[in-house]
Amino acid sequence: MSDATDTSGTGAGAGVPAPRPAPPSPPPLSPPPASISAGPRDGDLTAELEDAYWAVHDGAAAQATVREVLARLPRIIARIGRLAWRADRGATATVVGCQLASAAMSAFGLMASVAVLRELFAEGPTPDRVRAAVPQLLTVVGFLAARALLEAAVAVAQARVTPKIRTALECEFLRLTAHVRLEAVEDAAWHDEVHRANDRGLYFARQIVGQVVSLASAALGILGTAGVLGVLHPALLPLLLLSVLPVGAAAVRGARDRFRSFMRWNALQRRVRVFSWLLLDVDAAAELRSDTAQGALLAEHRGLTTRIAEEDTRLGTHSAALSLAGRTVGGLGTGITYAALGAMLIAGWLPLAAGAGAVLAIQAGQASLTRLVDVAHLVYEHALWVDDLLAVQEKCRRLLPRRSALRAPDQVKTISLEDVGFTYPGKDAPALDGISLRLHAGETVAFVGLNGSGKSTCAKVLAGLYEPQRGTVRWDGTDVAEMDAESVHARVACVLQDPLHLPFSALANLTVSTGTLTEADPQRVLDAARAAGADQVVAALPGQWETLLSKRFRGGQELSGGQWAKIAVARGLYKKAPLLLLDEPTASMDPPSEHAVYEAVLRGRLREDQITVLISHRLASVVDCDRIFVFDRGRVTESGSHDSLMALGGAYASMFTLQAGGYRPRDTTTGGTPKETP
Numbered sequence: 257m258s259d260a261t262d263t264s265g266t267g268a269g270a271g272v273p274a275p276r277p278a279p280p281s282p283p284p285l286s287p288p289p290a291s292i293s294a295g296p297r298d299g300d301l302t303a304e305l306e307d308a309y310w311a312v313h314d315g316a317a318a319q320a321t322v323r324e325v326l327a328r329l330p331r332i333i334a335r336i337g338r339l340a341w342r343a344d345r346g347a348t349a350t351v352v353g354c355q356l357a358s359a360a361m362s363a364f365g366l367m368a369s370v371a372v373l374r375e376l377f378a379e380g381p382t383p384d385r386v387r388a389a390v391p392q393l394l395t396v397v398g399f400l401a402a403r404a405l406l407e408a409a410v411a412v413a414q415a416r417v418t419p420k421i422r423t424a425l426e427c428e429f430l431r432l433t434a435h436v437r438l439e440a441v442e443d444a445a446w447h448d449e450v451h452r453a454n455d456r457g458l459y460f461a462r463q464i465v466g467q468v469v470s471l472a473s474a475a476l477g478i479l480g481t482a483g484v485l486g487v488l489h490p491a492l493l494p495l496l497l498l499s500v501l502p503v504g505a506a507a508v509r510g511a512r513d514r515f516r517s518f519m520r521w522n523a524l525q526r527r528v529r530v531f532s533w534l535l536l537d538v539d540a541a542a543e544l545r546s547d548t549a550q551g552a553l554l555a556e557h558r559g560l561t562t563r564i565a566e567e568d569t570r571l572g573t574h575s576a577a578l579s580l581a582g583r584t585v586g587g588l589g590t591g592i593t594y595a596a597l598g599a600m601l602i603a604g605w606l607p608l609a610a611g612a613g614a615v616l617a618i619q620a621g622q623a624s625l626t627r628l629v630d631v632a633h634l635v636y637e638h639a640l641w642v643d644d645l646l647a648v649q650e651k652c653r654r655l656l657p658r659r660s661a662l663r664a665p666d667q668v669k670t671i672s673l674e675d676v677g678f679t680y681p682g683k684d685a686p687a688l689d690g691i692s693l694r695l696h697a698g699e700t701v702a703f704v705g706l707n708g709s710g711k712s713t714c715a716k717v718l719a720g721l722y723e724p725q726r727g728t729v730r731w732d733g734t735d736v737a738e739m740d741a742e743s744v745h746a747r748v749a750c751v752l753q754d755p756l757h758l759p760f761s762a763l764a765n766l767t768v769s770t771g772t773l774t775e776a777d778p779q780r781v782l783d784a785a786r787a788a789g790a791d792q793v794v795a796a797l798p799g800q801w802e803t804l805l806s807k808r809f810r811g812g813q814e815l816s817g818g819q820w821a822k823i824a825v826a827r828g829l830y831k832k833a834p835l836l837l838l839d840e841p842t843a844s845m846d847p848p849s850e851h852a853v854y855e856a857v858l859r860g861r862l863r864e865d866q867i868t869v870l871i872s873h874r875l876a877s878v879v880d881c882d883r884i885f886v887f888d889r890g891r892v893t894e895s896g897s898h899d900s901l902m903a904l905g906g907a908y909a910s911m912f913t914l915q916a917g918g919y920r921p922r923d924t925t926t927g928g929t930p931k932e933t934p
């Protein structure tokens with residue numbers, strides 16, 4: 257590969273491009289339809305979801321039977337138990353221990369109640385029977401008091417562990433999502449998954465701890481009751497199940513239905529949020545009003561919210577019908593249970609005291625079982641969301657940038673791209689189609705070309721933000737793909753056209769580029785701010801470096817677009833990275849500021865060996881760059897110095913001449929057309 261590059265020819269001098277096949281032209285554009293869809297509709301969204309990641313859950317929830325729900329519960333309890341154990345061992349052990357003890361107290365209390373009844377139903381005068389029952393009654397009171405204390409201890413321990421689980425899950429979730437590779441983040445399906453996990457997964461992760469505790473308590477309650485009934489008469493056990501299982505089946509169906517409906521609801525809701533956000537956003541306010549577009553957006557918003565309301569009503573009606581059916585069947589089951597108990601008493605299988613005790617136990621068991629069914633369907637449904645959150649975390653781990661012991665060097669002499677090709681996910685045409693170029697320490701190069709020609713993509717490949725599917729990026733001969741990705745990011749400073757407006761102090765807005773919001777190198781900050789022209793911006797702020805740059809906070813200040821751009825350039829310069837990428841950083845600056853920034857970039861560099869890549873549509877600002885690369889449909893079609901490219905008379909020369917024409921003095925004698933320059 258020639259040092260001057262790929263295409264042109266002669267070092268940093270005259271550019272005689274090597275012949276290349278012309279990039280394919282896009283197909284001719286047909287006229288648009290007369291009626292516009294403002295965005296995907298309900299049907300489209302649901303169809304999209306069916307192909308997406310959600311299909312996995314859909315199958316699981318839609319085919320659940322009572323048995324499957326019950327079979328899944330132990331796994332869910334174990335999973336939540338593990339999360340709790342990791343979050344707070346002491347509190348988790350307290351919850352488990354106190355719950356077991358509380359269930360034992362319930363069972364003993366029930367047995368003591370049967371003993372009370374036995375005394376009351378015994379032969380003899382009533383005062384004697386009551387007196388004889390008093391010790392057993394006191395025992396019942398003792399067991400109930402102990403149970404109340406144990407339940408209070410469970411509640412306290414649960415209050416300790418629940419927020420810790422949520423905090424741990426949230427921190428891990430954000431840590432992972434904030435690090436996944438850029439191309440994964442830009443995938444549309446990613447948004448659905450991550451937002452569902454954030455909105456629902458984290459929310460239900462908090463809910464589910466309490467629900468699992470209730471579930472375990474109900475299950476232990478049933479076990480205790482079943483034990484008591486088994487002692488009284490084993491035939492009572494199947495009767496207990498008969499009265500409650502139908503309610504459980506209806507509840508599971510309801511849960512499954514709600515889950516399905518929520519998927520549609522969530523897709524609609526996301527779209528509604530886009531409209532609400534646009535209608536509320538300060539930045540959109542001026543354009544919305546000048547375009548008188550509020551009415552159209554409100555109509556779209558109303559259409560979507562109406563659909564959501566219809567979905568809610570449909571679901572509510574369906575759930576009520578299901579619940580009624582379940583309770584009807586459950587009521588029949590209870591009737592059969594009591595009829596069978598009566599028959600057992602008549603047949604003399606049970607003494608009357610045991611029969612009365614059985615009624616108490618069956619009522620307690622029914623209450624526990626109904627609670628279990630209710631909570632089980634909630635846990636079943638909410639566990640899907642928690643599973644979803646954990647699955648997204650797992651997916652994030654697979655999408656993290658590569659880790660390697662080989663770290664990017666802090667000093668680099670040459671960065672080269674060799675036949676690099678990159679296609680965005682879901683796109684057919686490559687954004688970069690065989691780019692080869694070589695950049696040297698200390699030089700400033702420019703990427704120019706028409707919109708969509710691949711300049712920014714090439715910069716992102718250089719920054720290690722995208723991994724090319726074809727070709728190689730080398731730093732001093734070492735393939736970047738072998739280096740630790742984050743160490744590469746740490747050695748590249750990127751200044752983009754729409755820089756982040758961070759709601760931090762002016763100082764933290766600079767230091768963040770070195771990965772800290774709390775520590776600054778004062779002289780370096782000052783140098784970077786001066787070079788970018790941000791020093792005057794900061795000097796004019798009421799609290800100077802300490803000023804919070806956000807109107808959303810009390811005492812915060814808002815900057816203009818150009819002022820933010822200067823802060824962003826200063827942020828990039830402060831990093832003092834071996835590679836500095838400036839992607840149209842001065843687009844919103846006034847002419848003196850723009851001039852000052854280019855002066856700083858070209859001459860007042862903070863680091864002599866820095867490679868600077870400048871992307872700009874204002875060709876006057878790239879004239880002094882060491883070399884200029886002209887992009888066209890993902891390829892570099894010309895390269896060389898300004899003079900050599902002008903001499904070449906190709907695309908660069910015609911773009912430059914066109915722009916320069918706008919600045920020539922008007923010739924009043926020719927009706928205002930610019931005078932020809934000699």
Ligand SMILES: Nc1ncnc2c1ncn2[C@@H]1O[C@H](COP(=O)(O)OP(=O)(O)OP(=O)(O)O)[C@@H](O)[C@H]1O
Nearest residue numbers: 442680683687705706707708709710711712713714
């Ligand atoms: N995040 C993305 N996802 C999918 N396609 C993208 C993405 N970003 C850019 N593209 C496409 O890749 C091609 C190159 O875009 P790129 O932004 O690199 O061009 P550019 O030369 O920087 O354009 P501009 O001068 O308008 O900033 C374009 O066809 C664009 O539509």
